[in-house]
Amino acid sequence: MQIHDQPTLKAEARNLNFYYGEAKALKNINMPIYDKKVTALIGPSGCGKSTYLRSFNRMHDLYPGNRYEGEIRFFPDNTNLLSPEVDPIEVRMRIGMVFQKPNPFPKSIYENVAYGLRVRGENNRRVLDDKVEHALRGAAIWDEVKDRLQELASNLSGGQQQRLCIARALATDPELLLFDEPTSALDPIATAAIEELVHELKKRVTILIVTHNMQQAARVSDYTAYMFLGEMIEFGKTDEIFIKPQDKRTEDYITGRMG
């Protein structure tokens, strides 16, 4: 499958370094993220892919000693997401995140999805109803929960909880969604549902996904980046990475030759 259209940039890491205290976790990353495409980050544990992903919505700000160098430009407005003048809360409205384990709030299904909107100051019941329904439909879970919106989110199955978390991330109409191994705690059927959802979602939102499952990267992504020891080893179209990678280290990793 060829990607014919010339993609537009949604974000771009430029000379990005990241330090956990003294330890350098990201080494001079340069990488484009294309608009309304799925980009997968693959690499062995500890290679920095989650660190990189979390830099996008400033998750590292919470811990003292963490330090960024370089930029992550976000388009079309060309904001540097890492700039101290940029408010992390604002960033997180535009960039949603879904984690490895579903982490619904101990609230109702409805309130989980409405939460981000309420933080933003939206209290109009009709607007909230509309947006909650829209987000739940977008996350392909509306039909399963429409009659039990007031039930506790923790009553849902793992796969449903994960889709609820995706709905929660969608509610604020983000431009970029970050997925940190979103299916590693799910069974194959729930995984397939999330993958199908990713495929649907990219029509309206850009997706950056960290996955340990190489076949998942091959299935869902348009672009793939291979990271190793904090470096970006290779970035390219997924078709090319999985059929003819340019770097021997990428090849060894995706063919299962690297320990």
Add this chain to the structure above:
Amino acid sequence: MNESAHLSSQFDEDLGHLRTHVLQMGGLVETQVSAAIDAYTTGEVASVKSIVDTDRKVNDLEIAIDDDCAHIIARRQPTASDLRLVLGISKIVTDLERAGDEAKKIAKGVRRIYENGHMPAQYGVGVRHIAEAALVMVRQALDAFARLDTKLAEAVILADNDVDTEFKSIMRQLITHMMEDPRTITTAIDIIWIARAVERIGDHAKNIAEHVIYVVEGRDIRHSGKGKKA
């Protein structure tokens, strides 16, 4: 092409078996072609039966290897050089099997000629010459696969030009003979079929060489005119 071991030793074993089976099948086809050339030269019609028998083994191997390829794809989801190896092998065995079929055609043609009389001396040399060239191509294409040697594969692709050129010249000769003496037509047509089969064996060897280049380098040079004379 990647020579280092996989984390899964079972996967290495599966791929190893696959390659061994291809070489085994290649060996059988090589024997078929070589025996067909011998039969053509010596008139040993008895060997025709063994060529036909070998063809059954070749067919069985083709099916078995394709089945192994399907299993590896289903169970291992091979990528990169592994994926190219499996795809390449699946194509290589098709070409090998067809080359074996052509050897069988040569053998049957030889039997017809000798049963109806004898091989006219003037036809022998040219066909034997390209047949030997085609046999070398098959051998080298298999070597190129065994050693993942793209230089040798490229040499095979170039060698196909010579076989094609010589085939055309044999055709011209035979047409001349047929016009000069219509009594030779029956035999000449059989020889045309044989020369044609030889030329096809060269084509299959060339295809195998192209698959080897794809397996090793990821370059698909089919239909690219590469190796064609300027």
